[in-house]
Amino acid sequence: MSLDDISIKIATDLNSIGSIDALLNEIATRLARFVATGESAMIDLKSLPFSPAEYEALRTTLGRGEVTARLETIGDSELYETHYPGVWWVTHYNVEGDVVAELIEIAAVPAILHSQPEDVQDGLERLQQQLSKK
Amino acid sequence: MKEHETLEQRLQEQGISRRSFLKFCAAMATMMALPPSSASAIAATLAKVKRPSVIWLSFQECTGCTESLTRSHSPTLESMIFDMVSLDYHHTLQAASGFAAEQAREDAMKEFHGQYLLLVDGSIPIKDGGVYSTIAGRTNLDMLLEAAQGAAAIVAVGSCAAFGGLPNAQPNPTGAVAVSDLIKNKPIINISGCPPIPAVITGVLAHYLTFGALPALDDQGRPKAFYGETIHDRCYRRPFYDQGKFAKTFDDEGARNGWCLYELGCKGPTTHNACATTKWNGGTSFPIESGHGCIGCSEPKFWDAGSFYAPLPAPTADVSSAAKAAAVIGAVAAVAVGAIDRGKKTQAQQSREKLTVDDLKGE
Numbered sequence: 001m002s003l004d005d006i007s008i009k010i011a012t013d014l015n016s017i018g019s020i021d022a023l024l025n026e027i028a029t030r031l032a033r034f035v036a037t038g039e040s041a042m043i044d045l046k047s048l049p050f051s052p053a054e055y056e057a058l059r060t061t062l063g064r065g066e067v068t069a070r071l072e073t074i075g076d077s078e079l080y081e082t083h084y085p086g087v088w089w090v091t092h093y094n095v096e097g098d099v100v101a102e103l104i105e106i107a108a109v110p111a112i113l114h115s116q117p118e119d120v121q122d123g124l125e126r127l128q129q130q131l132s133k134k
Numbered sequence: 135m136k137e138h139e140t141l142e143q144r145l146q147e148q149g150i151s152r153r154s155f156l157k158f159c160a161a162m163a164t165m166m167a168l169p170p171s172s173a174s175a176i177a178a179t180l181a182k183v184k185r186p187s188v189i190w191l192s193f194q195e196c197t198g199c200t201e202s203l204t205r206s207h208s209p210t211l212e213s214m215i216f217d218m219v220s221l222d223y224h225h226t227l228q229a230a231s232g233f234a235a236e237q238a239r240e241d242a243m244k245e246f247h248g249q250y251l252l253l254v255d256g257s258i259p260i261k262d263g264g265v266y267s268t269i270a271g272r273t274n275l276d277m278l279l280e281a282a283q284g285a286a287a288i289v290a291v292g293s294c295a296a297f298g299g300l301p302n303a304q305p306n307p308t309g310a311v312a313v314s315d316l317i318k319n320k321p322i323i324n325i326s327g328c329p330p331i332p333a334v335i336t337g338v339l340a341h342y343l344t345f346g347a348l349p350a351l352d353d354q355g356r357p358k359a360f361y362g363e364t365i366h367d368r369c370y371r372r373p374f375y376d377q378g379k380f381a382k383t384f385d386d387e388g389a390r391n392g393w394c395l396y397e398l399g400c401k402g403p404t405t406h407n408a409c410a411t412t413k414w415n416g417g418t419s420f421p422i423e424s425g426h427g428c429i430g431c432s433e434p435k436f437w438d439a440g441s442f443y444a445p446l447p448a449p450t451a452d453v454s455s456a457a458k459a460a461a462v463i464g465a466v467a468a469v470a471v472g473a474i475d476r477g478k479k480t481q482a483q484q485s486r487e488k489l490t491v492d493d494l495k496g497e
Contacts, residue, residue, distance in 0.1 A: 019370075042170035044163075046417070049410050051370040051392070073154040092157055098416030100161035103170050111174075112160070116152035 019050065020057050027087060030106045034086055040107035046099075062089065062104075069113055075100070079110050141218065141343075142181035155181070165337040165412075166344075167359040176344050183343050187246040188253060189239060189281060190224040193274040194267045194301045194310055195256025199292040200226055202329035203336070218339060219251070225269065236270050243284050251342070252285035254278065254313050257294040257301045261309025278316060287321040287348055288313060291335060293431060296324035296355070303437035314355060323348050324355040328431035331412050334360045354434065356406065365402035365428045368410035371395070389425065399443040400427030407432040 023043070030041040050058070063083030071077035075094040082089055088110050092101040105111070145155055159177040163170050192200065204227070221227070222242035223235070230238055242250060256274070259266040264273035282288060290313040293299040301310035314322050325334055338357055341349045349357040366372060374380070374394040381388035381395055396403070402410075405428050409420040421428055427443075430436045 044170045046164050047167060047411055049368045049370045049372075052423075054370070071153070071157065073151060073157060077157060092161060094161075096416070101157075101164040101170070103160070103164075105170075112153060112156055116156065118152040122151075 019048070020054050020061065023048065023058065024061065027084075027104060027106070031084070031086055034106050040105065040111070042106070043104040045102040045104060059089075062087065069110075071112065077112070079105075079113065140182055140184055144185070145181075152177075162337070162340045162344075165333045166341050166349075167337075167408075176340075179344050180340075183346075185218060185220045186286075186343070187242050187250040188219045188221050188339075189242055189250055189285075190221065190227075190253040190255070191274075191277060191281060192225060193254065193256030193258050193278070193295070194308065195292065195294050196300075197226060198329040199255040199295075199335075200224070202332045203291075218336075218343060222246075222250070232270075239281075243281060247284040249286050250284065251339075252281050252288045253291055254288060254295045255291040257298050257310035257312060258316060259301065259308035259310050260316075261307075266308040275316070278313070282317045282320055285320055287323065287342070288317060289335075289338065290314065290322060290324045290326075290355075292330055293326045293328045293434075293436070296326040297434040299328065300437055302435075321348055322355055323351060323357060326354070326356055326361075326432040326434075327407060328436075330432070331360070331408055331414065333412050334408060352406070354406075356432075360408040360412075361406040361432065363406065365405045365407055365410050365422070366400075368408075369402055369422055370410070371422060384425065395422060395425075395427040397445050398427050399441060399445055401430030401433075401436075401439075401442075401446065402428040403446060405430040405433055 026043065030043070033039050034041065065081035065083050065085060068078065068080040071079070075092070075097065077090070077092045079088055079090045081087070086106055086108065088105040088107065090101075090103040090105050090110055090112075091099060094100045142155075156173060156177055159173040159180065160170060162176055162180075163173045168176070190200075223239040225231075225235055228235055228238065256267075258264070258274045258278055260275055264275035267274045269277060290296040294301060294310070295313050298306075298310050298312045298315075301308060302312070312324075314324070323338060325338055327334070334357070337360065338349065341357070341359075349359055352358050352361055354361070366375070369375075371392060371394050374392070375396055379388060379391075379393040380397045381391075381393045382397060383389065384398065394400070400422065402422065409428070410422070413420045413423075429442045430439060433439070
């Protein structure tokens with residue numbers, strides 16, 4: 001039995017819906033602003049109503065670029081640059097592997113990848129403590 | 135009883151990094167329907183708040199609301215129960231039982247009088263002196279009236295506590311009523327749904343902690359961030375409604391093509407909830423995505439509102455003629471409007487160096 005034998009099919013005719021075009025226009029506008037002023041932006045994908053087919057269409061259209069980063073903290077997070085530099089697809093998972101936040105971030109580097117000052121300070125103290133033991 | 139520490143202290147003790155906390159706040163922002171860029175402002179505030187004492191009373195209910203919450207995918211149960219709040223009494227979840235359990239409730243009520251959050255699930259039967267539901271020999275009515283006195287605010291979790299729900303359905307043999315029918319002098323927030331979306335329960339608690347106040351409510355006492363729009367308005371099948379494409383039975387061509395379920399009794403147009411975007415089971419899907427119409431479980435009297443399979447009495451717009459031509463434009467506009475609403479905060483942000491929680495207030 002192949003997938004074709006299953007009578008329910010994912011709708012593929014998306015021209016009649018247009019949600020994806022609206023979102024791509026939004027991304028293009030924010031990206032143009034980032035180029036002009038350096039202002040970063042985030043779009044919350046979980047707040048937008050997509051059919052499974054539209055979601056796949058968005059993923060396919062944006063594609064994957066050169067960089068993928070992974071956070072390992074309270075569950076994984078995957079951050080990858082799309083085919084369009086400066087447009088990042090950010091997915092946060094919890095420890096059970098469920099998606100807790102999914103964003104399009106327009107920036108040179110997603111904000112959460114930066115080392116946080118509090119963590120750096122804490123790390124410095126730990127390193128100094130380590131050295132003082134010797 | 136242990137003194138209530140701040141969330142930051144709690145996380146530090148557990149060796150949780152600032153970056154992890156930021157990620158947690160990003161999930162919170164998504165949950166509270168705030169702009170994602172507000173995560174760092176939320177983090178700054180949440181870190182400093184003291185974890186409030188929470189007393190959870192379960193009355194005439196099926197425990198479905200607690201089941202929903204304990205399967206909450208964002209954040210995890212652990213972070214929500216043990217980090218954000220101090221759950222001092224919940225007779226299903228707590229280890230203590232009998233006298234010790236009731237003692238914990240009384241201690242929390244005394245120590246945090248005027249400050250604790252009271253969560254209630256289930257309706258309250260008041261017929262015949264409230265004898266139809268009792269805990270430790272006391273009626274639900276008696277226990278609610280006592281616990282409400284010292285509460286800072288009351289959260290009615292689920293359609294039973296919010297509106298009376300199933301126990302209140304005709305002929306209502308136990309005289310079941312909602313929390314708001316009995317308590318008039320405390321702020322009450324209704325988180326309706328049978329059960330409510332778990333992320334909405336935790337989102338409301340996060341909002342209370344972040345802003346120190348309850349969120350903006352609609353005319354039914356529900357938080358607008360989650361109940362501000364109908365299922366229909368945010369449904370991915372909405373374009374088919376606008377085009378006049380309807381499934382007529384559950385196994386016809388239209389059903390297979392994923393067309394609108396309006397004629398099969400979908401209550402989406404009159405139901406306010408966040409199912410269409412927040413979704414269920416870890417963000418997997420929601421009833422319409424599985425091919426069944428909405429039954430309207432977050433609205434008052436939904437059990438008595440006629441058959442789940444009878445179409446709503448009148449369409450909310452002319453679906454057959456003019457709508458067809460405007461459908462494509464309409465769908466684009468719908469998405470764009472959502473983006474603009476959320477964009478408001480981004481605009482506010484542009485004119486400032488940093489977004490603070492004060493900027494987010496007044497929603």
